[in-house]
Amino acid sequence: MFGPFECMVAWRYLRARKGERFVSITAAFSLLGIALGVAALIIVLAVMNGFRQDLIGRIIGLNGHLTVQPASGRALPDDAMLAGRLRGLPGVLQVSPTVEGQVLLTGEGGGASGGLVRGIAPEELQARAVIARGIRRGSLAEFGGEDTVVVGLRLAARMGLRIGDRLTLVLPQARGSDFGTAPKMRGFRVVAMFDVGMPEYDGRHIFIPLAAAQSLFGLEQAASQLELFVADPSQVAPVTTAVRQALAGQPLRITDWQGANSSIYAAVVVERNVMFLILTLIVLVAAFNIISSLTMLVKDKGRDIAILRTMGAGRGAILRIFLLCGATVGCGGTLIGFALGLGIATNFDSLRAGLLALEGTPLFRPELLYLTQLPAVVDPREVAQVLAMGLGLSLLATLYPSWRAARIDPAQALRHG
Incomplete structure (x- = not known):
């Protein structure tokens, strides 16, 4: 899909040159924002899964999964x-x-x-x-x-x-x-x-x-x-x-653990969904940063686009160049966030022990001490969903600026550039 010409031009546009550092810094912050958003989403989902699994394990470990009692x-x-x-x-x-x-x-x-x-x-x-x-x-x-x-x-x-x-x-x-x-x-x-x-x-x-x-x-x-x-x-x-x-x-009453603890179970599920929504907004904000940085890049490179068009580059080639610029920032940030989040989630126990040792004081009250022993449970399906969401938002964020770049009229750009 992307030829050597588009890759070379996109790479040159992403590199910081004298007088163009502001655009490159904006792109770097966009990459960092989406990386941190994806990493935070993976870590929080893993910790919430660990909390839910541990809490439910304690509840159903003392009580049966199902209870049969007389109706009277x-x-x-x-x-x-x-x-x-x-x-x-x-x-x-x-x-x-x-x-x-x-x-x-x-x-x-x-x-x-x-x-x-x-x-x-x-x-x-x-x-x-x-x-x-x-x-x-x-x-x-x-x-x-x-x-x-x-x-x-x-x-x-x-x-x-x-x-x-x-x-x-x-x-x-x-x-x-x-x-x-x-x-x-x-x-x-x-x-x-x-x-x-x-x-x-x-x-x-x-x-x-x-x-x-x-x-x-x-x-x-x-x-x-x-x-x-x-x-x-x-x-x-x-x-x-x-x-x-x-x-x-x-004449019997039959209750399962989900019904007997419906308020606790529902609260955990709602809290997890709310955290997912909040952290998804962070990734969405980072995707909007990609739109703004790519829009500034298109405006900054107006004369270059016009010259490329006059030299024979078609609108499709211009579209692919800026799609590649945006995808490099967005998808690169998503992959970095994926690696960072997965690394922290899978080594959560060691990091938590180090944090507790560094803090020197308990993070929780004695009645909530079991929270310091929570595992982080990584669900591959949730990680795949987060990764797909990050990549999808990154690619969607590049479409409008790339389309605007492809629609630039070379004559108008050279006359007003």
Whole structure:
């Protein structure tokens, strides 16, 4: 498409010569602007992907991807039969019967707090990677039997608990006695403390063995809910549909993690889209700079264009010369930004550690400390979209100035040049 003649002339026009440095400096700033815009877009999208993946991983690591609960009452009707039916569905990896309820917690030192108790089989709690990685004190190996409990680290700090202390669970439901009514109470021994980096979980959740929870809540051998884990949490909707069809006609409430955390999920998606729009405007502004610099170049080279036309260069050749000038700036800046953004995003962990060491002070409050551990997840499709957008805007920005250059009348240019 571009011959040696067009390439040679375009290169000469882009080089800074005496008296023409302003146009070249403008082109350089255009290149730098589009490079920084593309790089910022790639980096921010990677960090937002990492934030979304980490946040969702923490949420669904503590809870099932799907939850089956009774529409009314506390216990599931024949939970063993329901679990067996759901285990055979495609995409379902694990079905865990659990018991969940609100309790009042009291410690040996007199501290008290409200909490959410979850009864779960010891082997299933140990298999949850978020909890296993988040153990800060004690060990999950001791979780079992009838009197052990795993508590959140912030909850333990608020109540002054240590490993080996007794924690009393008080049910708000009353039970009958000779003296009227009294709350149901049961003591447990603290064997481990976890910290997953989210205050709403670390400061409120506790785990006890499933059998102990069934006895505490008076459910005998029943469960209050089934938690399902699927192969691909991001594609949970088809599995939810299959579960609804398998359990059709039964008085059950089925909720997936996207529905249960719809406000958080929607906020993350909206924030990512807004950041994409804002940073796209930066690239668009840089593309307008290409238009202005190329327009000034066309005006500056009016006599040269007229001379080239009188020497036999056609309008197509002039058009290609200035298209090549603009594409060199725009596409060059896009490719530089692509390399810069991809390099920073793929080495984000090392750069973040260096920044923290240089700063010398925490960048986030303790309750948001997990943000300092966020990964940057590069999505090849998003990077390809950013690259295509940068190249497309760069090429579009060259069309009008190049067309104006090709339409210059040689006689008028020489007469008024």
